[in-house]
Every structure is written in structure tokens, then in C-alpha cells.
Amino acid sequence: MQTGNDFNAYTPKEMAQKAVKVGVAKANLGAGPMFLLAVLAGAFIALGACFFVTAITGIPAALVGPGRVLGGLAFCLGLILVVVGGAELFTGNILILMAFLSKKVTLGRLLRNWAIVYVGNLVGSLLIAALVYYAWQWKMGEFSVGAMAYCLAGKKMSMPFVTAFCSGVLCNVLVCLAVWLCYSARSTADKILAIIFPITAFVALGFEHSVANMYCIPYGMALARTGEFLSSPAAAEATGKFSPSIFTLHNFIVGNLLPVTLGNIVGGGLLVGVVYWFAYLGGKTEESVPDYVVVREDARIEA
Numbered sequence: 001m002q003t004g005n006d007f008n009a010y011t012p013k014e015m016a017q018k019a020v021k022v023g024v025a026k027a028n029l030g031a032g033p034m035f036l037l038a039v040l041a042g043a044f045i046a047l048g049a050c051f052f053v054t055a056i057t058g059i060p061a062a063l064v065g066p067g068r069v070l071g072g073l074a075f076c077l078g079l080i081l082v083v084v085g086g087a088e089l090f091t092g093n094i095l096i097l098m099a100f101l102s103k104k105v106t107l108g109r110l111l112r113n114w115a116i117v118y119v120g121n122l123v124g125s126l127l128i129a130a131l132v133y134y135a136w137q138w139k140m141g142e143f144s145v146g147a148m149a150y151c152l153a154g155k156k157m158s159m160p161f162v163t164a165f166c167s168g169v170l171c172n173v174l175v176c177l178a179v180w181l182c183y184s185a186r187s188t189a190d191k192i193l194a195i196i197f198p199i200t201a202f203v204a205l206g207f208e209h210s211v212a213n214m215y216c217i218p219y220g221m222a223l224a225r226t227g228e229f230l231s232s233p234a235a236a237e238a239t240g241k242f243s244p245s246i247f248t249l250h251n252f253i254v255g256n257l258l259p260v261t262l263g264n265i266v267g268g269g270l271l272v273g274v275v276y277w278f279a280y281l282g283g284k285t286e287e288s289v290p291d292y293v294v295v296r297e298d299a300r301i302e303a
Contacts, residue, residue, distance in 0.1 A: 007186065008186075009184040009185065009186065009190070010183065010184045010185075010186075011184075012184075012276070012279075012280050013280045013281075015180065015183040015184050015276075015280070016098065016276055016277060016279075016280035016281050017280075017281070018183045019095055019098045019099075019180070019183055019273075019276070020098050020099045020102045020104055020277075020281070021099075022099075022183070023095065023096040023097075023098055023099030023100070023104070023105060024099050024104045024105055026088065026093060026096055026113060027096055027099060027105040027109040027110060027112070027113050028109070029088075029113075031112075031116060034088055034113065034116050034117065034120070035116050035117075035119070035120045036120070037086065037087045037088040037120070038087070038088040038089075038090070038116060038117040038118075038119070038120020038121050038123075038124065039120045039121075039123050039124040039127070040082075040085070040086075040087040040088075040124060041082045041087035041088050041089040041090075041117070041120070041121055041124060041211070042120060042121035042122060042123060042124025042125040042126075042127075042128075042211055042214060042215075043124035043125070043127060043128045044077075044078050044079075044081035044082050044085065044087055044089075044124075045078040045079070045082070045089065045121070045124075045125065045209070045211045045212055045215065046078075046124065046125045046127075046128035046129060046132075046212075046214070046215035047077060047078060047081070047128060048074070048075045048076065048077040048078025048079070048081070048212070049075060049078065049212045049215045049216055050128070050132055050137065050215070051074040051075065051077050052071045052072070052074045052075040052203060053071075053145060053148050053149045053152060053216075054074075054137075054140070054145055055070050055071045055073075055074040056068065056070065056071040056148065057140075057141060057144050057145045057147075057148040058141060058144060065204075068203070068204040068205075068206070069200060069204045071203055071204070072199065072200030072201065072202070072203035072204040073196070073200050075199060075200075075203045075212075076195055076196050076199045076200060078199075078212070079092075079175070079178060079195050079199050080191075080192055080195055083179070083182055083191050083195060084188055084191060084192070088113075088117045088120065088121075089117070089121065089211060090114065090117045090118045090121050090210065090211055090264075091171075091172050091175045091176070091209060091210065091211060091264050091268060092175065092176065092179040092268075093113055093114065093117050094114075094172065094176060094264065094265055094268035094269045094272075094273060095176055095179060095180070095268065095269075095272065095273045096110055096113055096114075097110065097269045097273040097274065097277075098273045098274075098276070098277045098281075101273075101274065101277050101281075102277070102281065118261075121211045121214060122214045125211060125212075125214035125215040125218070126214065126215075126218055128215060129215050129218045129219040129222070132219065133219060133222050133223075138223060138226075138229060141234075142232070142233075142234055143229060143232040143233075143234035143235060144234045146223055146229050146232075146234065146235070147232075147234040147235050147237070147238040149216070149219055149220055149223060150220050150223045150224065150229070150235065150238045150239075150242070151238045151241060151242060152216055152220065153216050153217045153219065153220020153221065153223075153224075153242075153247070154220060154238070154241060154242025154246065154247070155242070156208065156213055156216060156217055156220075156256050157217060157220070157242070157246050157247060157251045157252065157255060157256060158242065158246060159208075159255070159256060159259075161255070161259045162259070164208055164255070164256055164259040164260050164263065165259040165260070165262055165263040165266075166263060167206070167207045167208040167260070167263065168207070168208045168209075168210065168259060168260035168261065168262065168263020168264045168266075168267060169263040169264075169266050169267035169271070170202070170205070170207045170263075170267060171202045171207035171208050171209045171260075171263070171264060171267065172209070172263070172264035172265075172266075172267035172268035172272075173267040173268065173271050173272055174198040174199065174201055174202035174207070175198065175199065175202060175209065175264075175268060176267070176268035176272040176273065177198045177272060178194060178195045178198035178199050180272060180276065181194035181195075181198070182194050182195065208256070208260040208263065208264075209260070209264070210257060210260045210261040210264050213256055213257060213260060214257070217247075217252045217256060217257075218252070220247060221247040221252065224244035224247035225244070225247075230244065
């Protein structure tokens with residue numbers, strides 16, 4: 001029987017306690033299920049990124065602000081699928097740090113989760129990039145969708161290391177805040193509403209998400225080696241801005257993925273996880289989650 005309290009959001013302190021318990025469940029997942037769920041998360045984020053590129057294609061410069069907001073709303077698809085559908089996303093799993101600080105998870109278990117999930121996210125992202133490429137989605141709008149994807153990847157590949165790092169920090173502050181807000185939710189609708197504004201904001205502001213880049217940059221790299229695309233009128237302006245020669249594996253891994261990943265860890269771990277752990281758990285490691293804070297035993301739906 002439900003009471004009135006069953007419809008109220010969890011308090012921030014209850015959210016912190018729930019985050020610790022969810023972190024324990026995530027860290028203790030078997031390697032096989034963890035990897036499979038990570039592949040799904042990479043695929044989900046890639047689909048959100050693909051939707052984003054299509055949504056902003058053709059928007060004139062005068063409407064770039066509203067266009068980015070529209071694209072951000074489209075990208076929300078990715079995290080909604082991760083949270084509601086159930087998957088393991090590296091950027092969200094940075095919050096397992098709260099369970100580590102509470103001495104509920106060992107450093108080895110924390111790093112094991114991050115490593116397996118990161119690789120799984122990469123596999124899922126690359127799989128969707130290949131499928132979208134061979135589906136000729138880049139030919140839409142007389143190659144205009146491909147030109148937008150190419151420019152997006154080129155911009156990411158051209159960022160200085162410090163810029164990419166700082167952008168990664170800001171991105172995962174917002175992503176982890178979205179996940180954090182989901183811990184207050186009692187229903188699927190609550191979770192979706194909690195996701196929309198932080199995720200739309202990070203995308204509209206142009207911040208860097210490591211898992212999204214695992215899709216965007218390899219997709220751009222494929223286009224940079226596709227003669228049919230490069231010879232199209234839509235590609236002429238894009239290649240004038242970003243030479244195909246910059247689309248190298250070194251620029252992808254060292255120039256973008258490394259600083260963005262480090263920034264994501266700092267932004268989500270230090271500026272969200274550590275701050276909320278200290279503020280609401282006060283350094284206590286033994287406080288348990290109240291009985292009325294229901295956390296599913298496998299906890300895989302909690303991003």
C-alpha cells in the first residue's frame with residue numbers, strides 16, 4: 001500500500017545514501033554482464049549523438065543558439081536509454097567514487113568497473129558508427145548531414161589539450177548532476193525529466209563527452225577517407241575548415257579522448273561525487289540507507 005511519501009522525491013541525503021548503495025551493486029557486477037551493458041550504453045550514447053547531428057543540420061547561423069538547444073534535446077535520447085533501459089556508462093559510473101569514499105568499494109573494484117565499462121562503451125560506440133556509416137546516413141540532405149558530422153569531428157580534433165580537458169570537466173559536472181538527480185526519482189517520468197535539462201545544457205554549451213566522442217570522431221574519420229563524400233558540394237566548405245589530414249588516430253586518442261576522459265573524471269568525480277559525499281554523508285562510512293529508500297538489487301537501471 002502506497003503512502004503520501006511514496007510520491008515525494010528522495011531528499012539529497014537519501015540520494016547520497018542511495019548513490020553509495022548503487023555504486024556497490026555496480027562495482028560488484030560480473031565482468032560479462034558489465035561489459036555487455038557497457039556496450040549497450042556506448043551504442044545508446046552514439047544513437048543520441050547521431051540524432052543530435054541530424055537535428056542541427058541545416059540550421060542557419062542566426063539560429064545557432066536555439067539550434068543547439070534543439071540538438072541537446074535530441075541528444076537526451078542517449079542518457080534516457082541508458083538510465084531507463086539499463087546500461088553501464090563510464091561518465092555516470094564516475095559516481096561509484098562515492099561508494100569508494102564510504103569504504104564500501106575497494107580501489108581495485110572501482111578501477112575494474114571504470115576500465116571494463118570504458119572499453120565496452122568504446123565498442124558500442126564504434127559499432128553504431130560503423131552501422132550508421134554503412135547505412136549511408138551521411139548522404140541525407142545531399143550530404144549535408146555528413147558535412148555536419150565531419151565538421152563536428154574536425155572541431156573536436158582541433159581542440160588544444162587544456163581546452164578539451166576543461167570542456168570535459170564541465171560536461172561531466174552536468175552529466176553526473178543528471179544522474180544524481182535521477183537518484184531523487186521514484187518513477188520513469190521523474191528520471192526523464194531529471195535528465196533533460198542538464199544534458200540539453202551540456203550539449204548546447206558544446207562541452208566534451210568522452211563516450212559521445214567515441215562515436216563522433218571515428219565517424220568523422222571514416223568520412224575523411226570517403227571519396228564520394230569528399231567530392232560532394234556539401235563537403236567543400238567542411239574540408240576548407242578542417243583538412244582531412246587532421247583525422248588521425250593520434251589526434252583522436254591523445255589530442256581528444258585522453259584530455260576529455262581526464263576532464264570527465266575530475267568533473268564528475270571531484271566536483272559532484274566528492275562534494276555531495278562530503279556534504280551529505282559528512283565523511284561517515286557506516287550510515288545505511290533507510291528501509292524506505294528502495295534500491296533494486298542489481299541497480300543497473302541507475303546509470
